[in-house]
Amino acid sequence: MNEQVDKAQILVASNRGPVSFSIGADGSLGHRRGGGGLVSGLSSAAEGTDTLWVCAALSDADRKAAAESGDGRIDRVADLGGMRVTMLDIPQDVFDNAYTGIANSTLWFVQHMLYDTPNAPDFGAGFRTRWADYRAYNAAFAEALLTGSDEGAKVAVQDYHLALLPRMLRGRRPDLRIAHFSHTPWAPPEYFRLLPADIRRELLEGMLGADHLGFLSPRWADAFLRCCAEFLRATVDPVRRTVEYGGRIIGVEVHALGADADGLRERAAAGDVAERAAALRERVGDRRLIVRVDRTELSKNIVRGLEAYRELLRSRPEWRGEVTHLAFAYPSRTDVPEYLAYTERVRRLAEEITEEFATPEWTPLVLEVNDDFPRSLAAYRMADVLLVNPIRDGMNLVAKEGPVLSERGCALVLSTEAGAADELGADALLVNPYDVVETAEALHTALSMPAEERSARCERLVEAATALPPARWFRRQLDALR
């Protein structure tokens, strides 16, 4: 079937939708459209086709909007530019158990290999209750999609929150063409096996309900295939990347999501970004800048990043007074104790570094733990060195977006454990994220790199980083369903 001719309806399912609501002082609902690859991808793919996006209400305001619409179709109560969106008002306790209790704790921790294994996880009776709610959360999406879908519609299911959804859909509507995309890494069987046996099976079978499974890196795709072979005894072709299971053949592909260069550059040209850049420049003077921007997330490895910076200042004293590290670590999952403790460690270490090195003339480190998107973009523009050192990361878009905006041709110090290392490895300075000494040396190499080499590398980084922009990335998921 030709791309232009296949005008089948397109459905998207994701936890976070393309819009979020807020309640004004007068009690009225306002809304803000989000960015991100899916939004631009869907808009561009959807021209001339019918679309429906199903997502969860994530706040009280979202819930209010969903309630006001009657059936959750929030495009009836807010102008979404023609996009049809169903926002699911899932009962708060079910949502919390599914989202926080399963997806962001168990599944996130497994795929990122974050567990302190002697002490966690611990699959007791409480886990089973939460798992039932994870199932109910997936079922709520299934219900909404089935209600809104035409015969032969294409469904693009997003991420680990909705791993059970493909099978639920297929069971009731074999006519649907279903893709699932994983934005996280995938754990090797030796780690995935810490999940209870029936849960492992339910997750894998849930995803294999799709026709097509997408991953961000060959490493994650291959680990998924190994899990299917080991835990389902499925027939796996590791070269063509297919899984034969339940009488069907499921295709597994890598779609390495790239940066949206045009959208980024447009946003970074706005006045608020220039303001932030001026304020930062005032603060740090004309010193070299090492920049990092992350959520304060256990997998992002901010502590070891700060340790590496400290090691740089200790082992290469020539950089004292010459460089400033901007570390923007905006808050994340503040309802999880491990994350609060981690944020505390980050703050303490930053204080220690300041105490050890700061002089009246020189601020070695600026740590900001609040969220300021235009400030992040300003930092990308100004960076001499971008530090991206996660212990494990599906892709890491900071590594791709930073070079795009860099005005000075930044050097990129990048963890081998980020999916982005697949495309950027040739021109980044790759580091083992656990190796603080190696990371410090890479920072030194980055700072010492001749300007021509740095900008030549940065140009190639940008080329690789933008090879598959969001719209084409999303298109690929749909094309795989033809």
Place this chain on the structure above:
Amino acid sequence: MNEQVDKAQILVASNRGPVSFSIGADGSLGHRRGGGGLVSGLSSAAEGTDTLWVCAALSDADRKAAAESGDGRIDRVADLGGMRVTMLDIPQDVFDNAYTGIANSTLWFVQHMLYDTPNAPDFGAGFRTRWADYRAYNAAFAEALLTGSDEGAKVAVQDYHLALLPRMLRGRRPDLRIAHFSHTPWAPPEYFRLLPADIRRELLEGMLGADHLGFLSPRWADAFLRCCAEFLRATVDPVRRTVEYGGRIIGVEVHALGADADGLRERAAAGDVAERAAALRERVGDRRLIVRVDRTELSKNIVRGLEAYRELLRSRPEWRGEVTHLAFAYPSRTDVPEYLAYTERVRRLAEEITEEFATPEWTPLVLEVNDDFPRSLAAYRMADVLLVNPIRDGMNLVAKEGPVLSERGCALVLSTEAGAADELGADALLVNPYDVVETAEALHTALSMPAEERSARCERLVEAATALPPARWFRRQLDALR
């Protein structure tokens, strides 16, 4: 060459030797010969051949003995029944860095996948110092072995403490025939890669200096092969289990160490064991007994074992008053803070369980955190159910020794993550060690099992557990060198 004819000298290298010294009240040296597979294996293999065992001094008394002998040949200062033993007096700081700082922290944690990855490990400058001492520790063994070895001697190197030794030996004495045996699991490449790149390489190349590499389970052997393929780009034959590297072909084999039934039964028939059995019986009455015996080691999973027992008493109240859990968790690595904290967790949880369930007539749980070998043997004899639930374990000999001594035909609840599950899986009740609910259910199944089934299973467990006793296990390592 025929087994009877190959009378080449046999050298053994292991951190812990076959004897340990103590200093009496009058300052004189006493010594005690240890047990274990290597001792009986070597004695039986060595008949009529020259042998030398090289080990490290582990205590002040050991150091004193080594010093008194002049060159470390402690068989000259103590009657070791004809065994020649060199005990190395390695400087305390070098030993501590190698043994505690590298082997028992870094290497043990990697192979058992024990790290709390967001927070540890952290390869800073201190790690490099410790690594240099690990190298020096291995070199000290190399020196002693080279001094004492004949042309064409066979060398059986034991475990992760001595991973660099095979290559050190081969570099200077290509005539030697070298085997290395790993008593731990081996981590998959996705986890092994958290080691710094040069360290990964040095470890793998160090071991590949051997002619023959032995592992306790096909799982660990295969993970090692995958690491060689990924980190050395070595040519690996996963079916024949060979590694081609540096112009040589190294054989990898599984030797699944079994229990020494005769030795165990003899020891368990002694008076002190009978005494302990009587004392235990007095304490618990004629109730059913669930027994566990472990070092208090992060990988042994004692906390989740206790949680499973609590879950059993909660979800199956019919067992209250009818069963007692004997948990013997003798101290281990008390110099490592994580281990102290873990022991504290074990104690607290035991108190909670006692508080929740104990009655004036019934002690639901007996936790002992001191070491009493005859008491452990007594518990094996009396066990109705043996609980062995490590999160990861090279073999776990408790799972093999318990059934051998069991007088009541015990049921075995066994973690899938123990190497022993390979041989005992058919007749044990296998559990996911992270799944407390499944473990509780397995305990219930074990307690409910008809006596005939239980004893029939136990007989088959004993058969499987004793299939490769220590002497034959050791013989196999040597035979692989012909």
